[in-house]
Amino acid sequence: MAHPSQLGFQDAASPVMEELLHFHDHALMIVFLISTLVLYIIVAMVTTKLTNKFILDSQEIEIIWTLLPAIILILIALPSLRILYLMDEINDPHLTIKAMGHRWYWSYEYTDYEDLGFDSYMIPTQDLAPGQFRLLETDHRMVVPVESPIRILISAEDVLHSWAVPSLGVKMDAVPGRLNQTAFIASRPGVFYGQCSEICGANHSFMPIVVEAVPLEHFENWSSLMLEDA
Amino acid sequence: MESRRKSLDNTPCAREAILHGAGGSVAAGLLYFLATSRVKRSFDVGFAGFMVTTLGSWFYCRMNNAKLRVQQRLIQEGIKNKVAYEGTVMDPTKKGKAEAPSGPS
Numbered sequence: 001m002a003h004p005s006q007l008g009f010q011d012a013a014s015p016v017m018e019e020l021l022h023f024h025d026h027a028l029m030i031v032f033l034i035s036t037l038v039l040y041i042i043v044a045m046v047t048t049k050l051t052n053k054f055i056l057d058s059q060e061i062e063i064i065w066t067l068l069p070a071i072i073l074i075l076i077a078l079p080s081l082r083i084l085y086l087m088d089e090i091n092d093p094h095l096t097i098k099a100m101g102h103r104w105y106w107s108y109e110y111t112d113y114e115d116l117g118f119d120s121y122m123i124p125t126q127d128l129a130p131g132q133f134r135l136l137e138t139d140h141r142m143v144v145p146v147e148s149p150i151r152i153l154i155s156a157e158d159v160l161h162s163w164a165v166p167s168l169g170v171k172m173d174a175v176p177g178r179l180n181q182t183a184f185i186a187s188r189p190g191v192f193y194g195q196c197s198e199i200c201g202a203n204h205s206f207m208p209i210v211v212e213a214v215p216l217e218h219f220e221n222w223s224s225l226m227l228e229d230a
Numbered sequence: 231m232e233s234r235r236k237s238l239d240n241t242p243c244a245r246e247a248i249l250h251g252a253g254g255s256v257a258a259g260l261l262y263f264l265a266t267s268r269v270k271r272s273f274d275v276g277f278a279g280f281m282v283t284t285l286g287s288w289f290y291c292r293m294n295n296a297k298l299r300v301q302q303r304l305i306q307e308g309i310k311n312k313v314a315y316e317g318t319v320m321d322p323t324k325k326g327k328a329e330a331p332s333g334p335s
Contacts, residue, residue, distance in 0.1 A: 029244065033281060037277075
């Protein structure tokens with residue numbers, strides 16, 4: 001999860017997010033260098049004593065400041081397109097989960113084998129146990145097996161919501177009457193937090209998402225327990 | 231400030247690129263000044279040296295990093311497959327032996 005005064009991304013928990021982090025570092029370094037260059041040029045322009053009122057054109061500098069930005073844009077675009085297509089690759093999901101947005105909670109349905117469904121409400125601040133995170137914890141977590149491709153089908157029952165988990169590199173709008181699909185692989189076990197990312201009313205900030213990635217055996221035990229409790 | 235520094239430290243290759251850039255900048259600017267005694271132009275050359283060295287160091291380090299990541303993924307897949315398929319027909323270490331027919335009993 002995010003820590004106080006954090007500026008950068010959270011640690012990646014999926015291969016796609018790892019790629020996104022690397023691309024972000026690459027693009028940011030280019031942006032920093034361009035900004036430094038512009039700042040230096042501004043300072044040089046302001047402090048120079050050279051003036052020439054009769055310059056009409058200069059082929060050399062025109063070529064430089066056309067070619068250089070084109071090269072920089074290609075250097076940014078190629079990795080960007082690579083990741084874009086990587087994110088849309090067709091994988092063979094081991095599990096399909098439906099995430100439905102409501103006002104103001106999420107519900108999850110695991111209907112591949114048995115009919116397992118549950119709601120996931122935020123734990124109010126006054127009910128938090130020591131060590132739990134304010135505005136992030138839920139009563140029921142979405143448990144998934146680690147290292148397995150998971151397909152998430154996202155929709156909403158009432159208004160627009162958005163299902164987002166930053167450390168998995170996933171964000172998808174939940175639109176009433178529409179079924180959106182996304183996929184991820186949790187590459188390590190852990191608990192990953194997210195929050196609703198589309199304004200949906202008074203408690204928009206209070207309907208978090210918690211994904212818990214566990215080994216397959218634990219996932220099977222959890223799903224058996226949930227079915228017994230249902 | 232500390233979280234910004236942590237972000238820089240956590241970004242692979244960033245610290246090395248900036249340090250190499252600083253070194254390249256000082257070296258280029260100083261050498262040009264020693265050769266020509268032109269102060270302002272030496273700053274320009276120093277800055278150009280910073281840009282070139284930083285970019286060069288950055289891309290070189292990132293390329294090596296990317297190659298290492300690919301190797302790491304291949305190794306991880308190999309270990310996972312070995313553990314999952316050990317003793318079965320799909321065991322990659324048993325490919326040659328599995329095909330040899332057994333002799334008469």
